[in-house]
Amino acid sequence: MDRMVSYIGFAEIQTLLRRIGTARFIAELAKEIEADYRRWSDFQHSPRLASHSATGVIELMPATDGKLFSFKYVNGHPANTASGLLTVTAFGVLAEVCTGYPLLVAEMTVATALRTAAMSALAATYMARSDSRSMAMIGCGAQAEFQAIAFHTLCGIRELRVRDIDPGSMAKVERNLRSVPDLVDLRIVRAETTAAACDGADVITTATADKRNAFILTPSMVRQGMHLNAIGGDCPGKTELDPNILLLPTARIVVEYERQARIEGEIQRLPAGHPVHEFTDVVSGAVTGREHPDEITIFDSVGFALEDHSALRYLLRLLREEGAGTRTIDLVPALRDPRDLFGEVLGEAEVGRQAAVQPPLCATTSS
Ligand SMILES: NC(=O)c1ccc[n+]([C@@H]2O[C@H](COP(=O)([O-])OP(=O)(O)OC[C@H]3O[C@@H](n4cnc5c(N)ncnc54)[C@H](O)[C@@H]3O)[C@@H](O)[C@H]2O)c1
Numbered sequence: 257m258d259r260m261v262s263y264i265g266f267a268e269i270q271t272l273l274r275r276i277g278t279a280r281f282i283a284e285l286a287k288e289i290e291a292d293y294r295r296w297s298d299f300q301h302s303p304r305l306a307s308h309s310a311t312g313v314i315e316l317m318p319a320t321d322g323k324l325f326s327f328k329y330v331n332g333h334p335a336n337t338a339s340g341l342l343t344v345t346a347f348g349v350l351a352e353v354c355t356g357y358p359l360l361v362a363e364m365t366v367a368t369a370l371r372t373a374a375m376s377a378l379a380a381t382y383m384a385r386s387d388s389r390s391m392a393m394i395g396c397g398a399q400a401e402f403q404a405i406a407f408h409t410l411c412g413i414r415e416l417r418v419r420d421i422d423p424g425s426m427a428k429v430e431r432n433l434r435s436v437p438d439l440v441d442l443r444i445v446r447a448e449t450t451a452a453a454c455d456g457a458d459v460i461t462t463a464t465a466d467k468r469n470a471f472i473l474t475p476s477m478v479r480q481g482m483h484l485n486a487i488g489g490d491c492p493g494k495t496e497l498d499p500n501i502l503l504l505p506t507a508r509i510v511v512e513y514e515r516q517a518r519i520e521g522e523i524q525r526l527p528a529g530h531p532v533h534e535f536t537d538v539v540s541g542a543v544t545g546r547e548h549p550d551e552i553t554i555f556d557s558v559g560f561a562l563e564d565h566s567a568l569r570y571l572l573r574l575l576r577e578e579g580a581g582t583r584t585i586d587l588v589p590a591l592r593d594p595r596d597l598f599g600e601v602l603g604e605a606e607v608g609r610q611a612a613v614q615p616p617l618c619a620t621t622s623s
Pocket of ligand 1: 398422486
């Protein structure tokens with residue numbers, strides 16, 4: 257039986273994205289994620305395992321629905337870009353539960369940007385005002401263009417106000433987005449300050465990277481009716497919002513998974529009992545994403561393993577449908593006798609090595 261494991265590296269995801277387009281990828285993935293949040297009780301939930309250091313964090317994110325199991329390895333090292341490295345890199349594995357055999361090994365640096373964008377825009381379809389047309393994008397690093405495409409595609413955003421402390425990053429986002437044919441109707445404005453970017457925006461996305469409790473947004477930048485998509489605060493001691501925003505009487509906070517968000521999200525800075533809603537309840541209709549047009553809705557996103565599970569499953573389906581640059585790897589041996597691992601991996605070689613290193617005693621004594 258062929259037990260080769262499918263492999264998606266940077267080259268394969270590049271081929272897939274160029275073939276089907278980033279907007280379609282994000283829109284289809286958002287549907288997968290939404291369907292998985294709808295069947296929340298099928299999944300085992302646990303906060304991710306995080307290993308913190310002075311410079312960042314390395315995390316393992318497992319998820320299973322009883323049929324498929326997945327995990328993602330992901331890091332977050334905000335100072336990396338200063339030495340030419342990404343802040344976030346990732347790879348993941350999808351396996352079948354019935355045998356425990358891996359089906360797919362995939363790069364997830366790009367896939368994480370895609371799934372985060374899909375999740376952000378999906379949440380906004382439930383939480384932002386439906387007439388939202390303008391978004392402030394605070395932080396113009398690796399995630400930014402994906403967020404812009406997702407909000408343009410799923411939420412009808414037609415004006416993007418970009419802001420970054422690094423002018424080169426703002427220029428990069430503008431240049432990249434202007435080269436996307438689907439975005440001809442997206443107006444891009446570079447802002448001098450975060451306050452200027454937020455002034456008049458319907459949605460604010462914060463995607464900055466700094467390992468501290470930052471005050472990227474303060475209450476004076478936030479107006480009634482706004483939707484805040486806060487993705488950069490995702491670790492203990494790494495947040496972006498002034499907690500007074502979360503405490504505003506008209507603020508409505510939605511998180512992916514409360515147990516994890518209390519540790520890693522913006523709400524780590526609030527008292528433990530402060531009310532929040534989980535996204536699964538919004539998707540199921542148990543609670544509404546937005547009660548009235550004046551509410552300030554806040555999606556306090558840290559990234560949950562279920563979203564990576566959806567992404568890996570979607571990637572495997574795309575590979576099978578599109579066959580784009582399909583590669584397989586011999587991660588797991590295919591043995592004639594599954595109990596003879598030793599014999600197949602080095603049985604004959606080991607016999608040969610022994611023979612070469614130690615000639616039979618009788619040969620030396622007879623010479
Ligand atoms: N919630 C999630 O699911 C999720 C997923 C992926 C990444 N993230 C987080 O999102 C953040 C952004 O990720 P990235 O890969 O784009 O990082 P990045 O390092 O590529 O980009 C961060 C950008 O923020 C800018 N910045 C820093 N401080 C700023 C400030 N005060 N004002 C304006 N801009 C500022 C930097 O100049 C940089 O351009 C990170 O904190 C990352 O951990 C969250």
